[in-house]
Amino acid sequence: MTATAEKGLPVRKAGLKKSEETRRRILEAALVIFRERGFASATMREIATNADVAVGAAYYYFESKDAIVMAFYQRAQEEMRPALLAALDRSRTLEGRLRGIVGEKLTYFSSNRALLGALTAHTDPKHPLSPFGEATTAIREEDVALFARAVAQSAVKLPKNVAPYLPRLLWMYQMGIILFWVYDDSPGQARTKTLFDGTLKILLLTLKLANFPLLRPMHKLAGELLAAVYGDR
Amino acid sequence: MTATAEKGLPVRKAGLKKSEETRRRILEAALVIFRERGFASATMREIATNADVAVGAAYYYFESKDAIVMAFYQRAQEEMRPALLAALDRSRTLEGRLRGIVGEKLTYFSSNRALLGALTAHTDPKHPLSPFGEATTAIREEDVALFARAVAQSAVKLPKNVAPYLPRLLWMYQMGIILFWVYDDSPGQARTKTLFDGTLKILLLTLKLANFPLLRPMHKLAGELLAAVYGDR
């Protein structure tokens, strides 16, 4: 080890203004190029050049090229927060709230659809950009909490053994919709709208039907399965 | 363009024995290293060295590092074919057949779980290794046909509007199970077994319940949705 700073986490004393400016400039330069020519074909050298720094500087502020996308994602999470919370207030029904959440997200990301692809591209939980990995735990949990609130005061009554998993299941569902959207080539991503409308109806119908006695064996199975796979947390 | 051969597709005259031997040697060397240290950290130079050729030769036989994994996948498909067909004959019930198919696959890949991860890691249909992409169309369609046969003479009766999609849905389901298995850290991948058993029960129960009049609105929704999303093919 040398005298170099350890992780790009300045010790916060003075001069934090200027360095934040630089970090911001690099991020912005990167996003412009990402949007223009895609994540893969963007070059760290080019990003650095456009931000008027040397490559090394880019790596002083961002651990890796992936980390830049991650920073974009984190910023998105912060910027979307108010709109998402507002969406919860706008409607009391689960349907309205889910429409609100997913709608807000797709709107927010609409000009960055390809870039979002860099995030959804990795299934492997060990990959730093995977939506299922450790690196994204914080964001994911905040999101799950949002769905928990969406469910909380709405009129959905579920069997006790599946209810605790509903927020996580809804998060998964939302993830699927977004994933589909990212790779949806239809004009205006019309197919995603169809998919969302259709699956949402089915979802709500399923929740309603869940209380019929006929489906009791189903609850039991589902509850046991969820407990086993998710563990106890 | 030079006098170089165009695509690694020899014109078949003489000497095809030797070149196939070389191709095989490269593939084998690569697989050994992939299994030992994973796909990512394996090096084309190392693969070439272990196969007693120069890097260039490796690229003469395989378009890319990814293409080597693809070759592994194609070989797997061929080698598994008899066992999969046998599994269909072994049982007449859908449950038995699904268990057979998934069981055979997981058994076959058990010594290459990490390597399979290189294939399942990519969601993006444009990625050459994505299970959903064009590059894997042939393999995917053969697989879907297998599920079609599995459904064909079994006793499942489904509403006419969803039945045509069942093979593709089952393929998706299987894909999900395999994906879970690839990243399943539990000892002996026990969680995957739990997941498979549980979801399979739910799946079969759903198919049974599908004929109850109560669920008619569900069929309608599902049928319309599937038609819209899958298109007409």
Added chain:
DNA sequence: CCCTCACTTTGAACACGTTCGAAAATGCAA
């Protein structure tokens, strides 16, 4: 025997993401 021509093999070279030692800039206490 040697020439031809397609097939095969070679390894230097390229662009990429990333690392790192060192220098420059900055901030602060004396």
Added chain:
DNA sequence: TTGCATTTTCGAACGTGTTCAAAGTGAGGG
């Protein structure tokens, strides 16, 4: 101001996947 530690910047260098012009190989025809 000076001296010193910390933060920031730099860019050459490394290992990677991949490309490509050049050279090697060998079977069949002259």
